[in-house]
Amino acid sequence: MTNPAVAVLQSALRARKLDRTLTDALPTLERADPSSLAPMDVASIDACLHGGLPRGQLSELSGPCSSGRTTLLLQFMAAATRRGEIAAYVDTFDRLDVASAAAAGVDLDRLLWIRGQSVIGDHKPRSHGGAEENNQESPCLRVSVVRDRALDRALKALNLVLQAGGFGIVAIDLADAPPRELRQIPFTTWPRVQRAIEGRDTACVLLTEEPLARSAGGLTLSLAGRSTWAGDSIRSRRLLGADVSVRVVSPRKRIDGNVVITTRCSH
Amino acid sequence: MFGALHGPEGTPPGVLADVAREFSPRIEIDTPRDVLLDLSGLTRLFGDARTIAEHMRRTAADRGVRVRVAIAGTRTAARLLVRHRAGLTVVEPGTEAATLAALPIALLTAIHPDAVNSQLPPLDHARGGLSDSRRPTPNSQDGRPPRRHRGTEKNVRDPIEQLSTLRRWGLRTLGDLAALPSDEVASRLGHDGTEWQRLARGEDPRPLVPAVPEERFEQSLELEWPIEEIEPLSFVLGRLMEPLSAHLEQRDRGAAVLHVRLDLVKTAGVARDVFERSLQLPFPIRDARTLRTLALLDLESHPPPAAIDRVTVAVDPTPARIVQWSLLSRALPSPEHISTLMARLQALMGETRCGSPVVVDSWQPGVFAMKPFAPSDTSLSHDGRQPQRHREHRGKNISVPSVPLWLTAVPSSPMPVVALRRFRHPVPVRVQAEHGRPSSLMSMRRGLSGGRVESCAGPWRTSGGWWEPEPWDRDEWDVALTGGVTYRLLRERNTNRWLLEGVFD
Numbered sequence: 001m002t003n004p005a006v007a008v009l010q011s012a013l014r015a016r017k018l019d020r021t022l023t024d025a026l027p028t029l030e031r032a033d034p035s036s037l038a039p040m041d042v043a044s045i046d047a048c049l050h051g052g053l054p055r056g057q058l059s060e061l062s063g064p065c066s067s068g069r070t071t072l073l074l075q076f077m078a079a080a081t082r083r084g085e086i087a088a089y090v091d092t093f094d095r096l097d098v099a100s101a102a103a104a105g106v107d108l109d110r111l112l113w114i115r116g117q118s119v120i121g122d123h124k125p126r127s128h129g130g131a132e133e134n135n136q137e138s139p140c141l142r143v144s145v146v147r148d149r150a151l152d153r154a155l156k157a158l159n160l161v162l163q164a165g166g167f168g169i170v171a172i173d174l175a176d177a178p179p180r181e182l183r184q185i186p187f188t189t190w191p192r193v194q195r196a197i198e199g200r201d202t203a204c205v206l207l208t209e210e211p212l213a214r215s216a217g218g219l220t221l222s223l224a225g226r227s228t229w230a231g232d233s234i235r236s237r238r239l240l241g242a243d244v245s246v247r248v249v250s251p252r253k254r255i256d257g258n259v260v261i262t263t264r265c266s267h
Numbered sequence: 268m269f270g271a272l273h274g275p276e277g278t279p280p281g282v283l284a285d286v287a288r289e290f291s292p293r294i295e296i297d298t299p300r301d302v303l304l305d306l307s308g309l310t311r312l313f314g315d316a317r318t319i320a321e322h323m324r325r326t327a328a329d330r331g332v333r334v335r336v337a338i339a340g341t342r343t344a345a346r347l348l349v350r351h352r353a354g355l356t357v358v359e360p361g362t363e364a365a366t367l368a369a370l371p372i373a374l375l376t377a378i379h380p381d382a383v384n385s386q387l388p389p390l391d392h393a394r395g396g397l398s399d400s401r402r403p404t405p406n407s408q409d410g411r412p413p414r415r416h417r418g419t420e421k422n423v424r425d426p427i428e429q430l431s432t433l434r435r436w437g438l439r440t441l442g443d444l445a446a447l448p449s450d451e452v453a454s455r456l457g458h459d460g461t462e463w464q465r466l467a468r469g470e471d472p473r474p475l476v477p478a479v480p481e482e483r484f485e486q487s488l489e490l491e492w493p494i495e496e497i498e499p500l501s502f503v504l505g506r507l508m509e510p511l512s513a514h515l516e517q518r519d520r521g522a523a524v525l526h527v528r529l530d531l532v533k534t535a536g537v538a539r540d541v542f543e544r545s546l547q548l549p550f551p552i553r554d555a556r557t558l559r560t561l562a563l564l565d566l567e568s569h570p571p572p573a574a575i576d577r578v579t580v581a582v583d584p585t586p587a588r589i590v591q592w593s594l595l596s597r598a599l600p601s602p603e604h605i606s607t608l609m610a611r612l613q614a615l616m617g618e619t620r621c622g623s624p625v626v627v628d629s630w631q632p633g634v635f636a637m638k639p640f641a642p643s644d645t646s647l648s649h650d651g652r653q654p655q656r657h658r659e660h661r662g663k664n665i666s667v668p669s670v671p672l673w674l675t676a677v678p679s680s681p682m683p684v685v686a687l688r689r690f691r692h693p694v695p696v697r698v699q700a701e702h703g704r705p706s707s708l709m710s711m712r713r714g715l716s717g718g719r720v721e722s723c724a725g726p727w728r729t730s731g732g733w734w735e736p737e738p739w740d741r742d743e744w745d746v747a748l749t750g751g752v753t754y755r756l757l758r759e760r761n762t763n764r765w766l767l768e769g770v771f772d
Contacts, residue, residue, distance in 0.1 A: 042683060065716070065752045070686040070772040086599060086642045097689040097769060098624040098635035104684045108624050112640045114612055115620040118691035156615055164608040166600030175688070175772070176714060227753045227771065229722050234704070238724045239745040239753070241685050242771070263683045 038168065038203040040072065041079035048248055048257045049219065053203050058194045058215040060206045063223030068244035069175055069207050070095075071263050072223065074104035076205065077169055081107035085168025088161045092154035093147075093176045094118040103266035112167070114157045116150040119143060119176075144181075151177055155189060162196040162204065170197075171205040174212070182212060190215065211249070220249040228262070241265050268307055268316060268360065269475070271345035272323065273335040274300040283334065284478070286327045290319065293477040295342075301349075303342050305475055320355045339363050344469035346378045347441070363469035368442025372433060375441070375466055429456055429463065441467040482518065485581035486511045493532045493574035497567055500575065504559045507580045512555035515584065521551025522582035527562050530577035542571040549609075549641045550602030551585050557603040558582075564610040568618070599642060609640060630731050631739060632768065633689055685771050687755060693766035698756070705746055705756060705765075715767065718748040726758070743768070 039052035046052055053059045053076070061069045077087040078101075087110060089096060094115045102108060151174075158172045174182060190213035197204050206213055211220050225244045231237035241264035248257050270290075272283050283302040287294040290313075293305035306319060313319045320336040327334040337349035340360035344367055348356045351370050358366045438444050444452075444467040452460040465472060486507040494500055504527075515521060525546040533540050546565055552558060562580070592598065600608075612621040625636040696717070697709040704725075709717040726742035733740075744756040753771040758764070 065770055066747075066772055068683075068685075068772065070688055071683050074686050075683040094691050095688040095769075096624070097633070097687040098626055099633075100684070100686040100689075101624065102626050104686060108626065110642050111623055113622065113624050113637075114616055116616070153615055157612055160608060160611050160615070164600060164604055166598070166604065178714065225772075226751060227722070227747045229724065229747075231724070237722065239685075239747075239771070241682075242753070261683065263685045266684045 035201075038076070039079060040076050041082070042072075042075060042261060044259045044261055045072075045221075045246060048246070048255075048259045050255055053205070053219060054217060055201050055203045056197050056199055057218035058190060058197065058204045058206065058213050059218035060208060060211055060213060060215075060220040061223065062206075062208045062211045062220060063225070064209060066227065066242070067223040067225040068242055068246075068261075068263060069223055070100075070173075071104070071242075071244070072221070072246075073171055073173075073205060073207055074101055074106055077101075077111065077171065078105035078107075080168040081105075081110040083168070084110075086110045086112065086166065087169040088112040088114065088167045088171070090114045090116070090154050090158045090161065090170070090172040092116040092150055092173050095173060095176065100266070112161070114154075114161070116154050116157075117146060119147045119150055147177070148181060148184075151181055151185070155185070158193065159196065162193065162202065165200060165202070167202050169203055169205065171207060173207045175207045175209055177208075179210065182208070182210075194218075214251060216251050219255060220251075222247040222249055239265050268305075268309075268338060268340060269342045269345045270304045270306050270320065270323065270336065270338045271342070271349040272302045272304070272327070273337075273349040274327075274332050275334075276300070278332055282330055282332050283327070286323060286330065286332075286334075288480070289326055290323060293475060295475050296478045297346070301346070303346065303475065305477075306338065316357045317355065320357055324355060339366075339469070341469050341471045342475060343378065343466055343471050347374050347466075347469070350374055350377050364442075364445055367467065367469050368440060368445065370441045372430070372438055372441055372444055372467070375463060376427065376430060378466065429459055432456070433463070482584075483581070484511060484514055484520070484522070484584050485579065487577065487579040489577050490575065493576045495574045497563065497570060500566065500578070501559065501563055503578050504562050504580065505555070507578060508555040508559045508562075511580060511582065512553050512558065515553040515582065515587075518584070519587050520584035521553045521587040522548055522558060523551060523585035524548065524583040525558060525562060526579075526581040526583075527566065528579040528581070529571050529575045530579075531571055531573040532576050533573075540573075542573075542575075544569060549606060549639055551588050552603055552606060553587065554603050557607055560607050561610050564607075564614045568614050602641075605640065605642075630729065632729065632743075633691075687769040688772045689769040690767060693757065693768050696756070696765050696767050698758075698765040705744060708746065708748065708754070708756070708765075710767070715770075716748065716750050716752055718750050720746045721749045722747040723756075725756075728760075730760075745771070 034051060036055050037049075037052035038055055039046045040049075061072055063069050073089075077089065080087050082105065087106075089111060091113060094117065096113060096115075098108070101111070154172060154174075158170065161167060161170050193204060193213070194215050194217070204218075211222070214220065223244055223246055225242045227242045228240045229237055230240040241262060244261050244263055246259045246261065248255055248259075250256055270287075272287060274283050278300050280299045283300065284294060284296055287302045287304040290309060291304040291306060295303040297303060306316070309319055310316070313322055316338045320338050324334060324336050335349045335353055335356075337345045337352065337356040337358075339345040339348060339356075339358040340363055344358060344363035347367055347370060348358065351374055433444060438447075444464055447464065449461055449464060452464050456463070462472060488503055488507055490503070494503065525548060527544045527546075529542040531540050531542055544562075544565055546561055548561070552561075588602070590601075609621060619637060621640065622637040623640045625638050627634045627636050694710065694712055694715060696715075697711075698705045699707045705720050705723055707717070707719045723744050723746040725744035727744075728742050730738070730740035732738040740760045742758045742760065744758075745753065746756050747753045755768040755771065757766050757768050759766065
């Protein structure tokens, strides 16, 4: 039998929304309510996710290059805009291909695209170029500073969008940020993001190479992809699409599973 | 009691209206040279009718206009008299018909609505008509809609023809026409005949329609001490926006354009002493906090070059939005929220870096356009595709910013489409080719892996824009490396350079 004093205390904490700071008092995620989920409109993934990504939570799409992260994100945003919701995409390093978004079915009128500065990986240092590495004005350092600034602005933009509210999907693209710079992001950033969307209809999605936020209420989709080709001869060969393996990771093991989906090229 | 002012030819527009407004708020602008005003109740302020007339004449003379003034019990009598007599004319109430009796009948063409609106030449002065200098001008110059024509061009000619008929009957003065039996006139000339007769008797055909002065939505504040920072300006703007917002709400208007004018303290290095900014708002807004925030964010991005000693805020008004909410719909953010968010994002990221993407009708790879983010207040139809929730109603924009919640079962796409992560500036790479096809790839950039090409498809040749400064002419390849990364690779044909355009992800 539950101690009444503990029950009263937990109730008071829940009323002040402080219960989520206590790991043992975390309320069960009510995934039975369809309105609390944002489906991707990909039947196999939605089935694996028991309906979709949770709203009011921070979820992640993580995986290496060509693993299908952007494809799934655009699919997610297309599904949201088809439902009439509005979506925001914080494009940290300006990587969105508008034609791909349109081909995925995203209603571009309902997409807020926040473009960061286009920075592509700095030059690899030469093995015998010690002087250049130490030079304060080296291109590597300049690129690093610009990238830091772009990252900082993207996080501020994400915060502004989340504070404004009203968006069905808010995604931030950190897929091209080097791990060293991602580690410099204060660890309080992601709990604050989680706190900003708590209880709202917004599903926040993080696009990364490695799982980063590991939110307690959100889901992490670890992706791995392999391109598929058509044509037997060299001349007839063409890129067909990709087979994307999705592994759903839930911090509390409430939802787990693997699914493989096939994507196709638009041309 | 009504007064009429008649100015000479060449009277600047608006002068007579300004003179009239100094005496009465109820004025009617007949033409730029003819203004009528309701003088009821003014005798307590200025004295008798003659004193009022002298005041008006003196006020007009102070503005450099020598006017005729007539005061009578009806507007029609005042208009007829001011057309006929120079100087001051005052008619005691009840004696209008007797005073008008001696006036020539051709004067009616100067005040009859249909005759005024017709473009026909008036009767000549020698035959008792008006000269060209007295020809009435169309009524549309005062900003009001022109009066209604009652028929075709033939009908428009009728008043002149009817007046000619009256003259053929031997009628020369207004008194002659007023003395005729009304039923006989009506039986011969119809309704128009009785209208002519009522005018001849000095009776008003309709009540006075006051002209509404053009409202200015503007607030200004002179500062005791100059402001040098943007932050203190927030309080000043807040103080100015509150009454402005209340004024807009009172008139059911919203701001389409927000103008901020800052008078600057003169400094040695600054030639301009006025700093002006105009914000084009995507939606009619009248919320004081939103307007203040937008103005502040804009000034933070474009700070004034010197200290400020006077702040003026003005808006261009537009009909306000009518928003209808529904319990069965998902609410979208209000335009005020979106405008504020966009202003904040543009201040953070840059003005051109936030908005909605637009696909451009071009074969050039990677080309796109941006437009302001303004999700239409539309919804989806029941097939989940066609938005249709926007309509105009009585000149007002009515929107339903909502999405029905029952539209959850939308058709899902059968298979996701592979997306390209595009490098906005293609990245140079070293490529080894065998038999014209890339066999290995090496990048000098961190984060872009190289390696042996496992599979490749291409080339697909595209070219275009030869008439522009930067044409494109290239071969495209899709290449998969042994590490699993798939790139879009291109070779510029004119420079033979290999570049990475993006990565399939």
